[in-house]
Amino acid sequence: MPNAFTVERTEQNGVVILALDGYLDAHTAPQFEKAIQDEHTAGRNQIIVDCQKLTYISSAGLGVFMSFIEEIRAAGGDIKLAGIVPKVYQVFEVLGFPALFDIVDNVPTALTHFADGIRPPE
Amino acid sequence: MATLEKTFALHVPSSTENLSMIRDFVAKIGAMAGLDEREVMKLELAVDEACANVIEHAYGMDHSKEVKVKALLDADKIQIEIVDTGNAFDPGGVRQLNLEELVAQRKNGGLGLRLIKSIMDDVHYQIVPGEKNELRMIKRLKPRAKDPA
Numbered sequence: 636m637p638n639a640f641t642v643e644r645t646e647q648n649g650v651v652i653l654a655l656d657g658y659l660d661a662h663t664a665p666q667f668e669k670a671i672q673d674e675h676t677a678g679r680n681q682i683i684v685d686c687q688k689l690t691y692i693s694s695a696g697l698g699v700f701m702s703f704i705e706e707i708r709a710a711g712g713d714i715k716l717a718g719i720v721p722k723v724y725q726v727f728e729v730l731g732f733p734a735l736f737d738i739v740d741n742v743p744t745a746l747t748h749f750a751d752g753i754r755p756p757e
Numbered sequence: 758m759a760t761l762e763k764t765f766a767l768h769v770p771s772s773t774e775n776l777s778m779i780r781d782f783v784a785k786i787g788a789m790a791g792l793d794e795r796e797v798m799k800l801e802l803a804v805d806e807a808c809a810n811v812i813e814h815a816y817g818m819d820h821s822k823e824v825k826v827k828a829l830l831d832a833d834k835i836q837i838e839i840v841d842t843g844n845a846f847d848p849g850g851v852r853q854l855n856l857e858e859l860v861a862q863r864k865n866g867g868l869g870l871r872l873i874k875s876i877m878d879d880v881h882y883q884i885v886p887g888e889k890n891e892l893r894m895i896k897r898l899k900p901r902a903k904d905p906a
Binding site: 660729730734 | 774
């Protein structure tokens with residue numbers, strides 16, 4: 636499946652973990668958008684996006700992070716990104732995401748950041 | 758040594774479903790040019806962004822239209838041309854907002870264009886009124902070690 640993309644949802648200590656797998660582009664971004672929207676609508680605003688198996692991202696996927704981050708933070712939550720592989724990280728870097736988002740090496744670190752209330756500087 | 762120029766073309770129906778096919782096509786060109794994995798992905802991304810713009814904005818998701826991608830490869834560069842016959846859109850007229858401004862406005866517009874400009878060495882947009890719009894992008898290749906004589 637050349638366009639394969641899945642979002643797998645789990646929950647740990649009240650934090651939602653959305654594990655992305657595959658290609659996040661203009662075709663698959665609506666699926667990711669719905670996953671984040673569903674959590675936000677249900678009042679679950681502590682979200683970790685596990686990117687270990689994310690092999691590709693375009694601006695459509697990056698736009699999902701951008702369009703929700705303010706609302707989710709305003710609701711007292713955050714979207715933290717974990718485990719981005721170097722090839723994909725370069726895209727986040729080009730657009731300056733590290734200054735705006737809490738990007739960490741892995742899910743356990745992201746969970747610790749939630750527990751400790753750590754956020755990137757406003 | 759004479760430089761052989763190679764030309765490749767891909768025509769696909771205007772649907773985001775076909776972005777993966779476009780990326781595969783571009784990845785093969787990138788690999789042929791000797792780009793490494795990270796550079797190949799950046800090339801795929803630039804073309805993906807340009808084609809997604811055509812599919813969504815120039816053609817307004819009309820699947821009956823066709824996106825044409827032409828790649829030209831020689832010893833110095835990869836040149837990609839993307840041609841559509843939809844609504845003209847001049848990327849030069851878009852003001853580049855910074856990330857904070859985009860987040861504040863809940864917008865992601867312009868991100869694709871910023872990626873294209875940061876990845877490609879030369880980006881040129883030409884509108885031929887009533888005929889076609891053509892985006893030409895060039896990635897210059899680093900000189901490779903010469904083959905032993």
